[in-house]
Amino acid sequence: MKYNVGFIGAGNMGFAIMKGITGSSMADDIALHVFDPSQEAMVRAEQLGAASEKNSAELVSKCGYIFLAVKPQQLDEVLADIKDEVTADKVIVSICAGITDDYIASKTIAGAKVVMVMPNTPLLLGEGATALAKSDSVSENEFGLVCSIFGSCGIYSVLPKDKMKEVIAINGSSPAFIYLYAQSFIEYAKSVGIDEKAATDLFAKSLIGSAKMITDSGRTIDELITMVSSKGGTTIAGLEKLRENDLDKAVRECCEACTKRAYELSK
Numbered sequence: 030m031k032y033n034v035g036f037i038g039a040g041n042m043g044f045a046i047m048k049g050i051t052g053s054s055m056a057d058d059i060a061l062h063v064f065d066p067s068q069e070a071m072v073r074a075e076q077l078g079a080a081s082e083k084n085s086a087e088l089v090s091k092c093g094y095i096f097l098a099v100k101p102q103q104l105d106e107v108l109a110d111i112k113d114e115v116t117a118d119k120v121i122v123s124i125c126a127g128i129t130d131d132y133i134a135s136k137t138i139a140g141a142k143v144v145m146v147m148p149n150t151p152l153l154l155g156e157g158a159t160a161l162a163k164s165d166s167v168s169e170n171e172f173g174l175v176c177s178i179f180g181s182c183g184i185y186s187v188l189p190k191d192k193m194k195e196v197i198a199i200n201g202s203s204p205a206f207i208y209l210y211a212q213s214f215i216e217y218a219k220s221v222g223i224d225e226k227a228a229t230d231l232f233a234k235s236l237i238g239s240a241k242m243i244t245d246s247g248r249t250i251d252e253l254i255t256m257v258s259s260k261g262g263t264t265i266a267g268l269e270k271l272r273e274n275d276l277d278k279a280v281r282e283c284c285e286a287c288t289k290r291a292y293e294l295s296k
């Protein structure tokens with residue numbers, strides 16, 4: 030028997046998760062359902078094989094696992110619409126930045142089963158990195174299914190509930206921070222006459238390779254930096270400038286701003 034898994038909201042992230050599921054080893058175990066007021070979003074989801082529902086309440090009535098994939102600012106309207114259909118056996122999976130399980134329970138039913146998830150867009154390619162936490166009412170089996178979904182299209186880590194806002198900077202938003210960093214390197218390459226495509230391919234592969242060195246080489250990040258830094262060479266000259274310009278401070282302030290915004294969105 031298939032699990033009925035519904036998506037309320039099929040925008041950037043809802044679509045990325047559905048795409049991740051359909052391309053994963055879980056595809057045959059899951060029947061996808063979707064509701065989004067955007068016709069374009071519905072068509073895209075239907076093309077993945079999701080069944081269209083006429084509203085979010087109907088979707089909840091048909092699904093055991095319900096993903097809330099709307100913007101935090103759109104959530105109150107959704108919760109009001111689905112309140113009467115939420116029962117003690119339904120698992121609500123929220124990917125909304127900053128939103129707590131207590132808030133969702135307060136707007137639906139006391140003790141609602143809520144899994145809080147912070148995914149990221151590389152899920153689209155089966156390369157996601159997802160953080161998860163659960164409310165006490167969610168059973169280990171139910172939580173296991175949600176973890177498996179994200180594990181089938183990337184890696185996941187289970188975190189304490191009270192770290193779900195802080196982690197956003199590390200995996201949810203960080204792709205954008207990394208793209209911005211990449212853009213600076215590519216802009217530099219273009220400015221010195223290197224072909225844009227060549228620069229993009231070279232820098233992107235350097236990112237992938239460096240990431241693999243962090244995860245698979247068995248060396249610390251300090252050791253990896255040392256490996257690249259030939260005595261009296263180019264890397265040390267570049268690193269000095271990054272330190273002089275306080276890259277560490279810029280990154281810390283970026284993460285702090287990200288977390289602060291999550292607390293502002295938090296309910």
Ligand SMILES: NC(=O)C1=CN([C@@H]2O[C@H](COP(=O)(O)OP(=O)(O)OC[C@H]3O[C@@H](n4cnc5c(N)ncnc54)[C@H](OP(=O)(O)O)[C@@H]3O)[C@@H](O)[C@H]2O)C=CC1
Nearest residue numbers: 038039040041042065067098099100101124125126148201
């Ligand atoms: N984008 C990302 O990288 C990540 C996003 N998230 C979280 O995912 C959530 C969604 O973000 P994102 O996908 O970027 O946002 P999007 O705006 O791309 O997607 C939200 C979708 O929900 C639709 N929607 C609006 N109101 C309703 C409703 N009442 N019922 C059903 N659907 C509705 C929107 O339609 P319309 O456009 O017409 O309003 C839109 O298609 C956010 O809470 C965000 O915090 C988490 C991790 C990463």
Ligand SMILES: O=C(O)[C@@H]1CCC=N1
Nearest residue numbers: 126197200201202203
């Ligand atoms: O920008 C946002 O608020 C969402 C959460 C993480 C990534 N995108």
